[in-house]
Amino acid sequence: MVRKSFGRLAFLMAILLQAGPLLAQPYTVPMHAIAAGGAGASGGYVLEGTIGLVSAGNQLGGGPYTVIGGFWGAFALSLQFTDHPLVPGVTVVRALHYSELRSRIAALRSRFGLSGYSYSGAPVTAGIVIQAQHVLELRAAIAEVYAAAGLPPPAYSGSAPAIGASVRTTDIAELRAAVIAIE
Numbered sequence: 001m002v003r004k005s006f007g008r009l010a011f012l013m014a015i016l017l018q019a020g021p022l023l024a025q026p027y028t029v030p031m032h033a034i035a036a037g038g039a040g041a042s043g044g045y046v047l048e049g050t051i052g053l054v055s056a057g058n059q060l061g062g063g064p065y066t067v068i069g070g071f072w073g074a075f076a077l078s079l080q081f082t083d084h085p086l087v088p089g090v091t092v093v094r095a096l097h098y099s100e101l102r103s104r105i106a107a108l109r110s111r112f113g114l115s116g117y118s119y120s121g122a123p124v125t126a127g128i129v130i131q132a133q134h135v136l137e138l139r140a141a142i143a144e145v146y147a148a149a150g151l152p153p154p155a156y157s158g159s160a161p162a163i164g165a166s167v168r169t170t171d172i173a174e175l176r177a178a179v180i181a182i183e
Contacts, residue, residue: 081176088169095124097172098134104179105141112148117141132161135171142178154178 081100083091106116119137124130139160143153156174161167 086169086173093130095126098124098130108145130167132163135161
């Protein structure tokens with residue numbers, strides 16, 4: 001299957017390279033990577049495989065076409081968080097939920113050209129209680145991603161968790177939604 005998809009992609013690229021001068025389109029791809037894997041996308045055109053490079057920047061393309069470096073959005077949405085969906089009053093907020101958010105936010109920060117976020121305190125590991133400060137820092141880290149993408153920051157229900165207060169399942173669920181929305 002991979003060889004067949006790669007062969008189709010190589011054939012399509014060869015045709016586009018031949019037709020490029022004839023079409024005189026202003027498209028450029030300053031960096032690229034072609035690899036096995038990825039997801040298909042359709043809507044008038046079909047592209048299978050993965051093309052792009054996380055370090056290539058936010059977007060490549062021109063005119064009405066855009067390729068976002070890294071993974072396809074549909075593929076990213078299929079990466080579920082642990083205990084998804086979180087259920088208030090049933091799901092206990094765990095260190096793993098926090099760690100997953102930090103990892104996904106770090107990937108987004110890299111994708112949008114931001115450096116790593118400076119989290120305070122000791123690393124959160126199994127058995128550590130998630131505190132309001134952790135949630136506030138995650139909110140700040142994802143808000144910077146939205147700003148880098150030229151988008152307004154995510155909205156959260158209720159007020160920010162108070163220092164010393166318990167972290168609500170809703171706090172983690174809303175952060176997850178903010179991450180998924182920009183992936």
